[in-house]
Amino acid sequence: MxxxxxxxxxxxxxxxxxxxxxxxxxxxxxxxxxxxxxxxxxxxxxxxxxxxxxxxxxxxxxxxxxxxxxxxxxxxxxxxxxxxxxxxxxxxxxxxxxxxxxxxxxxxxxxxxxxxxxxxxxxxxxxxxxxxxxxxxxxxxxxxxxxxxxxxxxxxxxxxxxxxxxxxxPPERRPKRKGNKKKTKKRRRSPFPFPSREEDCSMCLKCEEECPTRAFNAQTGEADPDNCIRCMRCVVICPDNVIFMGDMSDFSQKVRSWRGLTNEKLKxxxxxxxx
Ligand SMILES: Cc1cc2nc3c(=O)[nH]c(=O)nc-3n(C[C@H](O)[C@H](O)[C@H](O)COP(=O)(O)O)c2cc1C
Ligand code: SF4
Ligand code: SF4
Missing domain, CATH: 3.40.50.360 (Flavodoxin domain)
Known part of the structure; x- marks a missing residue:
């Protein structure tokens, strides 16, 4: 086998x-x-x-x-x-x-x-x-x-x-609309940050090569917000450790209170x- x-x-x-x-x-x-x-x-x-x-x-x-x-x-x-x-x-x-x-x-x-x-x-x-x-x-x-x-x-x-x-x-989130009128769905961008390079680096280009959506630009050190899926790959693979993600306490607090997640429950x- x-x-x-x-x-x-x-x-x-x-x-x-x-x-x-x-x-x-x-x-x-x-x-x-x-x-x-x-x-x-x-x-x-x-x-x-x-x-x-x-x-x-x-x-x-x-x-x-x-x-x-x-x-x-x-x-x-x-x-x-x-x-x-x-x-x-x-x-x-x-x-x-x-x-x-x-x-x-x-x-x-x-x-x-x-x-x-x-x-x-x-x-x-x-x-x-x-x-x-x-x-x-x-x-x-x-x-x-x-x-x-x-x-x-x-x-x-x-x-x-x-x-x-x-x-x-899973239960239907919202009732299906009647009729077949098509509404164009606007993509809502979440309020959270994107990763970015915060110092000069050796320009190995790994961040570009390993980005699943090719959203990271090594030259500018920024992720394209329209394509970045915030997978955090660039942050973990950068050999110089110069790519950082902004503060996510808002996210953490929101999901913890939304789902009642205490550290004890998570454990x-x-x-x-x-x-
Ligand atoms: C964009 C994004 C969305 C996520 N959504 C969820 C989620 O809905 N529920 C959850 O428990 N974890 C969520 N996570 C956490 C990941 O599922 C988890 O850390 C996973 O182990 C990451 O695996 P990877 O390192 O193979 O990408 C999310 C992570 C990211 C980056
Ligand atoms: S992976 Fe890190 S060291 Fe390599 S080009 Fe990107 S930011 Fe620079
Ligand atoms: S977080 Fe993921 S999708 Fe966004 S730039 Fe980094 S590697 Fe690409």
């Missing part, structure tokens, strides 16, 4: 879980390859997945779903009834409808989704001052859940006709899997 682990990761949290998942497959005697989707997403290309008996998709949760750039990109992939599973990392705020909405896309693309998992991982905005959500995750318990998930998923993958999982559809959150 040969498994492909296709992942996207901004601050490397999903990448860490992808590695742990790969290790567990290998421990179980299964060939498992990691495929970082960054360049595929940047260049609108797709990897060859024909050789894999199963595909595991790993994404961070952005606004309660897989990131939009990932959701758009997934629509290029053809599943051809291939067995697949998903996993997500999230920063303790909310999983939203990530399982349901991503599974829906994968099924539309022809994948058979037989398992999913969610892992706590420090919030991407912890790179900014004022934000400290689930700082020490993933921890050993989270990695143990990942290992258990893979062992049980493997059993299921080896069944003759493994059952697909199902997640409850009690557990990673989980669904088969």
């Amino acid at each position: 040969n498994v492909g682990i296709l992942y996207f990761s901004g601050t490397n949290m999903t990448a860490e879980l992808a590695k742990a998942i790969q290790n567990e497959f290998i421990q179980q005697g299964i060939k498992a390859e990691l495929v970082n989707l960054l360049t595929h997403i940047q260049n609108d290309t797709t990897p060859t997945i024909d050789n894999y008996n199963g595909v595991i998709f790993g994404f961070p949760v952005y606004g309660g779903r897989a990131p939009n750039i990932v959701r758009d990109w997934l629509q290029k992939l053809r599943g051809n009834e291939k067995i697949s599973a998903m996993f997500f990392t999230y920063g303790g705020v909310s999983m939203g409808s990530a399982h349901y909405s991503t599974q829906s896309i994968l099924e539309e693309q022809g994948f058979r989704v037989i398992g999913s998992a969610e892992f706590l991982a420090k919030h991407s905005y912890n790179v900014a001052p004022g934000c400290n959500l689930v700082p020490n995750r993933p921890n050993e318990d989270d990695y143990q859940v990942a290992r258990d998930f893979i062992r049980k998923l493997l059993d299921k993958m080896q069944q003759e006709n493994p059952q697909q999982i199902s997640f409850e559809a 009690q959150l557990k990673s989980k899997y669904f088969l």
Whole structure:
């Protein structure tokens, strides 16, 4: 058996879980390859997945779903009834409808989704001052859940006709408008800052090369606000450590009060899997 682990990761949290998942497959005697989707997403290309008996998709949760750039990109992939599973990392705020909405896309693309998992991982905005959500995750318990998930998923993958999982559809946010009058949706820009370079640097250009939306300009040291998705990749990969994110205390306070998130509650959150 040969498994492909296709992942996207901004601050490397999903990448860490992808590695742990790969290790567990290998421990179980299964060939498992990691495929970082960054360049595929940047260049609108797709990897060859024909050789894999199963595909595991790993994404961070952005606004309660897989990131939009990932959701758009997934629509290029053809599943051809291939067995697949998903996993997500999230920063303790909310999983939203990530399982349901991503599974829906994968099924539309022809994948058979037989398992999913969610892992706590420090919030991407912890790179900014004022934000400290689930700082020490993933921890050993989270990695143990990942290992258990893979062992049980493997059993299921080896069944003759493994059952697909199902997640409850999220409640409709607002009632559907009557009639078919089309309203053009204005994109609201959030009030939070964007990362920027704050000192001279060695101009290695990594920030441009590794930006999933090509929003960062190394010369000006600024992110294009129309394209930056605030994934924080430029902040974590800059070898000179000169890219910083502005203060995110407003964000942190808002999500904490909106969801009643105390440090105690955040500590009690557990990673989980669904088969
Ligand atoms: C734009 C953005 C939106 C996010 N939305 C959520 C969210 O809805 N719920 C949550 O718990 N965490 C959210 N997070 C935190 C990430 O899901 C979490 O830190 C994840 O582990 C990051 O993984 P990565 O390093 O692989 O990108 C968000 C992070 C970013 C950058
Ligand atoms: S990654 Fe950092 S050091 Fe390299 S060009 Fe960008 S800001 Fe400069
Ligand atoms: S500029 Fe924006 S989209 Fe690009 S790596 Fe930085 S945070 Fe991510």
